[in-house]
Amino acid sequence: MKKLLALMLALVMVFALAGPTAFADDEITLDVIICQYGPNTNDWFLGTGMDGTNFVAKFEAENPGIKLNLEVISWNDVHQVVDTRIANNNAPDILNIDTFSEFVPDGLLMPVKDYCPEELFGDFFPAFIAESVIDDTVWAVPDLASARALFYNVDILDEVGVDVPTTWAELEDVSQAILDFYDGEIYPWGIDMTTDEGQACFAYYAWGNGGGFTDENGDWALNSPENVEAVKFAVGLVEKGYTNPNPATQTRYDLQDMFAAGKLAMVIVPNQLPTYVADKGGEINMATAGIPAAEGKTSSSVGVMDRVMAFKDDSAPDQAARNEAIGKFLEFFYRPENYVGWVSMEGFLPAVNSAVEALVEADPSFEAWLDVLATCQFYPAAKAEWAQVRQGVTTVEQEALIGGDVQAGLDALQAAVTG
């Protein structure tokens, strides 16, 4: 009797293991990793946040031969999870993340043209697609974007009797006026040089001084005189007492909280700030303006874009069917009735033309941001050294905050990434 039971148990285990392949060999399962953009992401993809149902259920109902094994992973963990899976030869089929260039040299990604339907590809903003090109090949498509601009507390500036600054000199004058008027009770300017956002801070000031991460040929130009001057100016704002006191550890969210509480007069943050302030219960009379630039230099908006990419899987029995399934996933995701809900849910900006009209109709304030987005500069994320540069410029800023030499720091970083 015991032997019979053991045999039955063994058979059950064998069938349980063999099940997915033995009985569903014509079905394709796509492993999908999505980053958690906010509290609603998980609910939209896996819960009931999409008209009472979710993305996975709707997609599978429309595509009976394709199953989605979709995980929503927090930004804190996603790089660790992806790296571990790659190291174990178990990369996801579809990945939503910020950077892509680190996967290209190892030949891990598929070119977008292999799986993205042509009509959909033509729908992406060309300027966005251009940010995901290495060696004339498009390796990822944008999933959404955000644009950064200067937000200011209208009431504070009115009370002090100053206009919103457009140049660095005006920024210092306005900051001094706010500091004097409120006797230091209100921070005039928010600055974030934390480990997660130092590269954004570098971009705000370097681009506003005619510098930047790269030169006109696209080569690294981190130690240019403009960049050195920009970092020194930013650190000077801290030293003069115009900013929040601990820029190396006070994150963008700390600044947004201060702004929502009326403790901070001006700050450069993404376009979602009004939603954030409303969620916090703040009632701030706020407006936006261009990021102040050095005298005679052009103000530049900073755009941040995330991407969707597909990994190769040589073990897939039918590559064409797999590519087609990935294409169907993208087509379904970017379909206006789905995509508009996704983008507007967390207050982001779209990456496809077909969503613009519906988004502006739903929220007219989007239109102004779409104009800002059109003039944005993006991080050079297509360059293989981007991860090192991102952390490198942050370290230089943080060193400068404690008395480090900006020129020496940027020289060393330039040598490290080009040597």
Add this chain to the structure above:
Amino acid sequence: MTVNAIQGKRKWEPYIWLLPSIVLIAIFVVFPILIVFKLSFSEISQGGVVGGFIGFQNYTEAVRLPAFKTVMLNTLWWVLSVVGLSTVLGFIVALVLNQKFRGRKIARSILVFPWATSLVIQASVWNYIIKYEYGSLNNVLLNLGIINQAINWRSSYTVEFIWECGVGIFVTVPFVAFCVLSGLQSIDGSLYEAATVDGAGFWDKLWNITLPLVRPSLTVSTVLNIIYVFNSFPIVYTMTKGAPAHKTDTMITYLYMLSFYERKKGPATALSVIGFLILCVCAGVYMMGVMRKEEEQ
């Protein structure tokens, strides 16, 4: 069955009982350690793909990193201060909790809280407490009239690192206290009575009775704490992420930043092996020292 056959069978019995633990340790401890050793001698791409053998290249790159020296010194201070001070404070707390007083059970229960709460939550709560703008510490001091204006409790990276060590001590003291308390409760009360009759004072009894008899408990808690504190990640990562410029990083947070922020996975793996070896040596030397002393006694 002969006696010899039974004895032969018995000889294997302990190993059979130990087998499940040995298998689990081999799979979840030994195997990953061997993998990390292998990785540290391999080329690892930014994307995480493991290449061929490259000798000690990852190690030389790791020790030449600009932040290496700062991080090693920070780690030394971090382990010494957290383990050392929490051992002293935990010992004192245990002595107090071993006395009979009203509310002792409640006091013992409360002591568990810092230890039982997640380290990320602890670090986040302390972040809020010492926040300059809306922190509870400033609020309390202002409301009590002790200070006239808010104090920036994070005015320099040295101060931030001291706060991190402070939080580390706060969450480690309960563990030491309970380890020592278990040792204290096993001491026969008649020893103290005899010492009192012989005219011994508080310090004599502490030095000659209490300390020698709780030494095994202290050894266990110290060795475990050296390992836990050295490998502790959440407090530093939550409070500063090593900022500014790795000045508050310890080895564990630094190798995480190196691996997942800068994508220098090879040197990060080499650092983790270096950390493992340091830990083995420190814990081993401490254990041998204590055991030798016990044998001498």
